[in-house]
Structures are given as C-alpha cells and as structure tokens.
Amino acid sequence: MEERSLSRVDLIVEGKAYVEGRFIECAIGIDEGIIASITKPSIAPRAEHKVIAKGNELIVPGMVDMHVHMRGLEESYKEDWLTGTMSALRGGVTFICDMPNNKPFINSISRLKMKLDEARANALVDYGFYLGFPEDLNELRQVKGLGVYGVKLYPDDYRSARLYKLLRVCAEEGLLVVFHAEDPDIVDSAMRLHKVRKVEKHHELRPEAAEHEAVRKLLLALSEVQGVRAHFTHLSLVESIRQVIYGKMQGLSVTCDTCPHYMLLDASLLTKLKGIAKVNPPLRPHSYVREVFNSVKGMIVDAISTDHAPHLLEEKLRSSYDEIPPGFPGLEVCLPLLMTLIDKGDLPLQCIDLYSKGPARILGLGKGSISIGFDGDLVIVRKEKWTIRGNELASKAKFTPFEGWELKWKVVKVLIRGVLALDEGEVKVGKGYGRLIKPLDRA
Numbered sequence: 001m002e003e004r005s006l007s008r009v010d011l012i013v014e015g016k017a018y019v020e021g022r023f024i025e026c027a028i029g030i031d032e033g034i035i036a037s038i039t040k041p042s043i044a045p046r047a048e049h050k051v052i053a054k055g056n057e058l059i060v061p062g063m064v065d066m067h068v069h070m071r072g073l074e075e076s077y078k079e080d081w082l083t084g085t086m087s088a089l090r091g092g093v094t095f096i097c098d099m100p101n102n103k104p105f106i107n108s109i110s111r112l113k114m115k116l117d118e119a120r121a122n123a124l125v126d127y128g129f130y131l132g133f134p135e136d137l138n139e140l141r142q143v144k145g146l147g148v149y150g151v152k153l154y155p156d157d158y159r160s161a162r163l164y165k166l167l168r169v170c171a172e173e174g175l176l177v178v179f180h181a182e183d184p185d186i187v188d189s190a191m192r193l194h195k196v197r198k199v200e201k202h203h204e205l206r207p208e209a210a211e212h213e214a215v216r217k218l219l220l221a222l223s224e225v226q227g228v229r230a231h232f233t234h235l236s237l238v239e240s241i242r243q244v245i246y247g248k249m250q251g252l253s254v255t256c257d258t259c260p261h262y263m264l265l266d267a268s269l270l271t272k273l274k275g276i277a278k279v280n281p282p283l284r285p286h287s288y289v290r291e292v293f294n295s296v297k298g299m300i301v302d303a304i305s306t307d308h309a310p311h312l313l314e315e316k317l318r319s320s321y322d323e324i325p326p327g328f329p330g331l332e333v334c335l336p337l338l339m340t341l342i343d344k345g346d347l348p349l350q351c352i353d354l355y356s357k358g359p360a361r362i363l364g365l366g367k368g369s370i371s372i373g374f375d376g377d378l379v380i381v382r383k384e385k386w387t388i389r390g391n392e393l394a395s396k397a398k399f400t401p402f403e404g405w406e407l408k409w410k411v412v413k414v415l416i417r418g419v420l421a422l423d424e425g426e427v428k429v430g431k432g433y434g435r436l437i438k439p440l441d442r443a
C-alpha cells in the first residue's frame with residue numbers, strides 16, 4: 001500500500017478494493033480526477049466527498065473494453081453513442097475503443113471527424129477509436145491527435161496489395177494493428193460448398209481453419225515488418241491463442257483477446273437461439289469452448305473484450321441466413337459475468353485484469369488500474385442476484401445470447417475521473433461527459 005502526505009483530496013472512495021491483484025481494505029484518494037493516494041482508511045487524506053463500499057460491495061477499477069461497436073451515423077437505429085455508452089456505464093466500463101465498420105466506413109480523417117462529433121456530443125464514458133484501412137496511408141500520420149489507437153483490419157483487407165505498406169506505416173507511427181482473424185478464401189470456399197446456408201450451420205460456414213490460417217499468415221507478415229505492434233481480437237479458438245504465444249516467443253510484439261461468448265457459449269445455441277447466436281467468428285462446438293475458458297483461467301490471453309455488436313432484434317430474427325447480421329451486445333454483462341465466475345471459484349481473481357489493466361496496457365492508457373497517477377475510474381460491484389434479460393438492456397439491441405443467466409454480482413456505482421457517473425442504475429452525468437482520450441505518443 002502506498003502512502004502520500006497529501007492532506008486533502010477531492011474525494012475518498014473507501015472499502016475493499018482490487019489493488020495489485022488482491023482485495024485490500026483501503027481509502028482511495030482522488031484529486032483532480034486522478035488517483036492521488038491509496039492508504040489505510042485511518043490515515044486517509046481529508047476530503048469533502050466520500051463514497052463508501054459497504055460489506056457486500058467491492059471496488060474494482062473501471063473496465064476497459066478495447067473492442068466495441070457504438071454504431072451511430074447511418075446506423076443510429078441499431079445503437080448510438082448515448083445508448084452504447086450507457087451500456088458501457090451499466091457494465092462498469094469506463095473506456096471503450098470503437099470500431100470503424102460504420103455506415104459510412106470510417107477510413108479517412110474527414111469521416112472520423114463525423115464520428116467524433118457524435119461521440120463528443122453524446123458519450124457518457126471515455127473513448128478512443130480505430131480507423132479502417134485508409135485509402136490514403138499518409139492520413140495515418142495525423143490520426144493519433146484525433147484519438148485513434150490503431151487500424152482495424154477485416155478479412156477482405158488481407159487480400160490487399162497494400163497490406164505490407166500499411167503495416168510499415170503503422171510501425172512508423174506507433175499505431176496498433178488490430179486483426180479480425182478469419183481467412184477470406186477459406187470462408188468463401190466453405191460458403192460455396194454449403195449451397196443451402198442455414199444459421200444452425202454458421203460455425204461450419206466459417207470453419208476453425210479460417211481463423212488458424214489467418215493467424216498464421218498474419219504472423220508471417222508481422223515477422224517481415226520491423227517494429228509493428230499487432231493485436232488479434234476476438235480469438236475463438238485456443239489453437240489461435242497458442243499461435244499468438246508462439247509469435248511472442250519469436251519476439252513479435254503481438255497480443256490477443258477473446259470474448260465472454262467464446263469462453264461460455266457453444267454452437268448448439270445456434271439451434272436454440274438461431275440468428276441471435278450468429279456472430280463472427282462463430283460460436284464453436286463445446287470442446288473448443290471449454291479450452292478457451294481454460295485459456296482465460298490460465299491467463300494466457302492478454303485481454304477480454306466484448307465485441308459489443310448491437311443490431312435490432314427484428315434484424316436478428318430474419319429467416320434468411322445471409323440477411324441476419326452477425327453480433328450481439330455484450331457491454332452490460334461482461335464484468336458481472338466475470339465477477340460471478342470468480343465468486344464461484346471458476347476463474348482466478350486476476351482475471352479482473354484481463355478486462356481492465358490488460359487492455360489498458362495494450363492501448364497505453366493511464367486507466368484500468370487502481371494505482372497512483374491513474375485516472376480515478378472506479379466501479380463498485382455488489383453481491384446481489386440478478387437475471388440477464390435482453391429487454392432490460394440499455395442498448396438498443398434488446399436481446400442477448402446470455403438470456404436467463406443468473407448472476408451473483410451487479411454494478412452499482414461507477415466513477416469516471418473522480419465523478420460519480422452511475423449510481424444504482426441512475427446516470428448522474430450529462431451526455432458528452434465522456435472524453436476523447438488520445439493515445440500517448442509511443443512512436
């Protein structure tokens with residue numbers, strides 16, 4: 001426990017807090033939005049305001065979700081920056097990094113500015129962005145100042161003759177390259193093979209081999225470009241995670257994440273929930289899911305993200321396979337799910353880091369940890385039973401593949417930069433409170 005001779009801070013948050021991998025009874029002093037002290041309660045600095053986490057409550061850092069889709073622009077009917085960030089807030093997430101596959105696709109500075117306007121006006125939590133593969137690679141030289149952490153690449157991008165050039169520019173600019181790892185040729189041929197496409201067969205239409213092959217090829221590309229930092233997001237198979245670890249052992253600067261649905265849900269859900277369970281990469285057969293769960297348990301992934309991908313329920317209930325958009329919301333359930341699994345003894349305590357400190361490190365953020373000098377982003381969770389219900393989500397996507405799951409932990413308070421932003425389900429900050437956090441210069 002660190003002690004400082006501060007006599008006064010703006011706010012004290014007191015209770016059992018997750019500090020350096022364990023829960024300790026302490027007082028966290030926040031001054032000007034930053035964690036200024038972590039002391040025993042008896043020697044805490046004085047403060048005008050105090051928030052106390054009671055007996056059945058715990059304090060954890062604000063979560064960092066490095067892969068979300070806030071939609072907005074022409075897809076505001078699916079989600080917008082207010083409803084999406086409200087979902088984040090209710091899930092104890094204080095920073096999100098938003099994907100570029102909007103309508104229109106965000107692959108230029110001018111389009112990014114359109115998104116930024118909406119985020120500025122509406123966000124309730126802090127945020128940053130990824131850019132799509134730009135037409136003009138030179139624009140990558142200026143985007144950090146606009147809150148861009150990296151470039152997100154989709155399967156079709158792997159066919160581009162400019163892929164290596166892009167990797168080189170990202171290396172020069174210190175931008176992260178984030179991969180959706182599914183090989184487009186393997187997916188295409190699997191799709192051609194299955195003449196009648198049914199949602200129950202989604203996992204066969206996008207086979208395991210597609211993910212492995214994409215990871216293999218991309219690692220090879222990375223080994224040929226000096227100094228590029230890359231991240232494989234939403235890996236759905238342990239073999240892919242192993243490939244990334246092998247890449248690390250070759251000296252590559254690579255990291256990866258998986259999502260709660262690849263840890264906990266299997267392809268049989270496609271028969272039960274049909275389009276609601278359609279997501280890319282797909283949910284896998286049971287034995288694979290167990291392995292992914294164990295990889296999180298063993299902390300061999302660097303992060304957990306939700307890939308919060310909202311669509312309207314009516315879109316997900318369409319009968320034709322090709323017309324069902326992939327993805328589902330995840331922000332409101334991830335932290336409560338993790339806390340419940342930790343409580344049951346199924347995951348170690350340190351898994352909290354995978355959804356906070358881990359992604360914050362990858363992005364280079366001063367968030368996601370209860371440490372001096374970090375942003376005063378804190379979440380109070382309470383041991384209280386509740387049941388996940390899609391129609392109760394703040395997201396415009398009123399469904400979830402976790403429908404009916406009974407959880408033991410609930411998010412009750414969220415502080416962002418020392419300001420109470422959510423209290424017992426009630427939003428306490430105005431829209432636009434969320435701030436654009438620009439990446440620290442690492443280049």
Ligand code: DOR
Pocket residue numbers: 069101180278279280281309310325326327328
């Ligand atoms: O399931 C998915 N949904 N996978 C993606 O790659 C995109 C995402 C979306 O934007 O809906």
Ligand code: ZN
Pocket residue numbers: 067068069099307309
């Ligand atoms: Zn996504």
